[in-house]
Amino acid sequence: MTAPTDHTAAKAGRTLISVDAMGGDEGPAAVVAGCSLSAKLNPDIAFILHGDEAQLTALVARRRELEGRCEIRHATDVVTMKDKPSQVVRTGKDTSMWSAIEAVRTGEAAVAVSCGNTGALMALSMIRLKKLPGVNRPAIAVLYPSSNPQGFNVMLDVGADVRADADDLLRFALMGTSYARNGMDIARPRVGLLNVGTEEHKGRTELKEAYDLIRDQRDQAGFEFVGFVEGGDISGDAADVIVTDGFTGNVAIKTGEGTANMIGNRLREAFKYSPLSRLASLLAYTSLMRLRRRIDPRRVNGGVFLGLNGTVVKSHGSADATGVSAAIKLAAQLSESRFNDKLAARVAATLPTEETPI
Amino acid sequence: MTAPTDHTAAKAGRTLISVDAMGGDEGPAAVVAGCSLSAKLNPDIAFILHGDEAQLTALVARRRELEGRCEIRHATDVVTMKDKPSQVVRTGKDTSMWSAIEAVRTGEAAVAVSCGNTGALMALSMIRLKKLPGVNRPAIAVLYPSSNPQGFNVMLDVGADVRADADDLLRFALMGTSYARNGMDIARPRVGLLNVGTEEHKGRTELKEAYDLIRDQRDQAGFEFVGFVEGGDISGDAADVIVTDGFTGNVAIKTGEGTANMIGNRLREAFKYSPLSRLASLLAYTSLMRLRRRIDPRRVNGGVFLGLNGTVVKSHGSADATGVSAAIKLAAQLSESRFNDKLAARVAATLPTEETPI
CATH class of the missing domain: 3.40.50.10950 (Rossmann fold)
Incomplete structure (x- = not known):
């Protein structure tokens, strides 16, 4: 210094x-x-x-x-x-x-x-x-590749803290809304609360509490609330902001990244398999590079502490x-x-x- | 009837x-x-x-x-x-x-x-x-595509119950060991406990307790204990059996499946993009079908209640x-x-x- x-x-x-x-x-x-x-x-x-x-x-x-x-x-x-x-x-x-x-x-x-x-x-x-x-609890937010028009969803918390109660989850929804608005120019982000099913009776107690808290703030805070979402919606188009605790969020994004890497490795093996498939990979090179850019984690590198x-x-x-x-x-x-x-x-x-x- | x-x-x-x-x-x-x-x-x-x-x-x-x-x-x-x-x-x-x-x-x-x-x-x-x-708590186990020689890892619980304490996690380890042995012919399965980091001081309290319980049973129950693993290891080769609670496990496998689907869709789009890439997809057809068979969830369809x-x-x-x-x-x-x-x-x-x- x-x-x-x-x-x-x-x-x-x-x-x-x-x-x-x-x-x-x-x-x-x-x-x-x-x-x-x-x-x-x-x-x-x-x-x-x-x-x-x-x-x-x-x-x-x-x-x-x-x-x-x-x-x-x-x-x-x-x-x-x-x-x-x-x-x-x-x-x-x-x-x-x-x-x-x-x-x-x-x-x-x-x-x-x-x-x-x-x-x-x-x-x-x-x-x-x-x-x-x-x-009460800060959060780490990441952009996760998704099938939404903007190409990414905001997800938080992905590991600042292993716990989050209903009140924390509400604040994550508010912070995620701000991030989606300023980082992705979405005027009225759709917020989803991560759970093991989309039915209201499912999941842990704090999630049912958080559901009500978040729903009640949607108009004042300027977001849509799509209710419970599942793991598959992290890369889907049902929500722009995925709210969860830091333990679940951390495991989820690492599982997704690991799965994407495994598929990438196997795709490379598949293209190396025969002379024909090697020729194919040359012909598809531009398209595959475009795909890679769209899902390359380095392009959206950066968890943000909120x-x-x-x-x-x-x-x-x-x-x-x-x-x-x-x-x-x-x-x-x-x-x-x-x-x-x-x-x-x-x-x-x-x-x-x-x-x-x- | x-x-x-x-x-x-x-x-x-x-x-x-x-x-x-x-x-x-x-x-x-x-x-x-x-x-x-x-x-x-x-x-x-x-x-x-x-x-x-x-x-x-x-x-x-x-x-x-x-x-x-x-x-x-x-x-x-x-x-x-x-x-x-x-x-x-x-x-x-x-x-x-x-x-x-x-x-x-x-x-x-x-x-x-x-x-x-x-x-x-x-x-x-x-x-x-x-x-x-x-x-005390039954579990649902699935086979998740992985880079291990057997091509899959056993993962449990993926949704029988949203909770699991240290004692339940130990029993999941035992049941997962049996499943890996009888379902995948692995004589001495390697068991990993899912957490947000591999260091022993990280994660929730029940996970630290479960760590000790599982470690102490490894010889009697005939498995290796590789300690804490992370989300990326679900599709990796560090362990054959991944132990977690049903909430985390359910979110993780759905995140992985969703990410795999998103990549598959984008791969198809990439191959449709130009005449060259369409030709490439024809040439690579056999290799891509082989890849698909290896990671097709229908081929390992079936969660098992244990x-x-x-x-x-x-x-x-x-x-x-x-x-x-x-x-x-x-x-x-x-x-x-x-x-x-x-x-x-x-x-x-x-x-x-x-x-x-x-």
Whole structure:
């Protein structure tokens, strides 16, 4: 956390993104390459890069498009994938992750991006940014490929917390609505509550309670409520926002990703099977690449932490330049739409700020 | 429930399957077609068909391979997909589903097959067959396509009950082990406990308890314990048996199926996109059909109810002849291996028969 090295980054009119450059399996080279890709695509963004100054200075110097658009903020330490969140909260002051969140806390940047340890990032974000008034449990939201016209559904929580009561689920519905409106331009998102059946009598007790709470808020909060939805609707077109607890959501998206990977692998094997099928794969190359782009998780890379004083985008740990660039694009979009202010207003307008007793 | 019309079905040496012929979206024609397909493939099976005698007699008469291998047992009523389980338990005595389970209860058949209403089938099976000693919560197990050599993983519970405590999860591990051994010929199955991360400190309290309980039984019960697994491992090769509660399991398999369907639809669109890609799909036809067979859910159609005095196979409601035939094949295999006796012995040997206080 030394003095900035390049004050031109924060130039007027630019959207400033705070980037933890050291997190992630691919190291700072992939992160800087991702920043570089974003900088080419969007002339209005600039970066505060947090991490080892010597390494980052060398990496940035090689990218002409980053000239004058990166401020490097030195951090001596790095959060590894194995560090326990509780430990990072206590002793992580000198890490690049802490420094990246700090730039959001002080208001220099509206959004931080990190490829690092999800648990540590969530814990640090909670402790440093604090929860929004009216939010008891923050959530991680992702965009899941779907057959809806917009190509994706918002799903939350996918792992901020393994629990959620009826009241939390209502707030997830409100936050998901804000996200769908600002991230996907859907004026009146359709919200579905994830359950094991669509009949009202099915499922756990807290889901029946949440059903009533969410239904009663639909008009005031400007969303449609389609009621209970099932696992198959996560990739379907029955709802735009899928609300669930962080345990179920986490298992569901990992199951979906795993299944998609298995099918992809078998498809590749099928195309390699015979000379004819190898020829076929050449002929279908363009179509298959188009398909891949539509369902490529790297294109929508980024879980968003919702419910805090500031937005944090978690990029996949294994993200390459394309993945990091997608996360930065999302961060810029949310920053430019002043998303977090709108979300805060939405939650505050709909709910009492006192915590509902559980 | 009139008198049998054809006693030759139960001829010595034949495996007798009790089939609810009226359940399912496709009606009795699809069920009888499925029986016919199975009869062609396996000369050692015979059927008790439960349902409308006039309809079934006409359908069976058209299938020469079913001659002398079907006993038709008349039932005046049918359980619909909309009937509530509690209602069916009270007033369902004259339904084909009840009659099909009854043939297992009396010991005429070891396994029953139905395409009908899952909730009603589970409720009736529980009430009529009763739980095995030592089992508090029965479970539904499915085979999920995976990258393991056997091509599938056993997963349970996928929806018998929305709850499961640590003790139930241990019994799921034992029952899943029996199923993997008798259904997939794996001598020493690897069991994984589904969680949101593989680290031991993660997840819900009951999962940490279940972790210890399952680990302590691995040698006595003859399985490997690979510890916590994640959603991506359901289709992966880290474990052969995936243990979870019925809420999470149900959401997970429906998410996986939905994602697979979405990818399949988009693949078809991609192949229709241009003349070249249409040509490619022709060239790749054989390979793509091979892929489809490997991941086609109809080929492994059948959730199995475990933990009762008798085995019940739930086929998909929308199953066609291929799907019904797959469910019957599974039923025959489980019947021939005397699976339920082995499972009962396994649970009884490992656990005290008294219920553990919850």
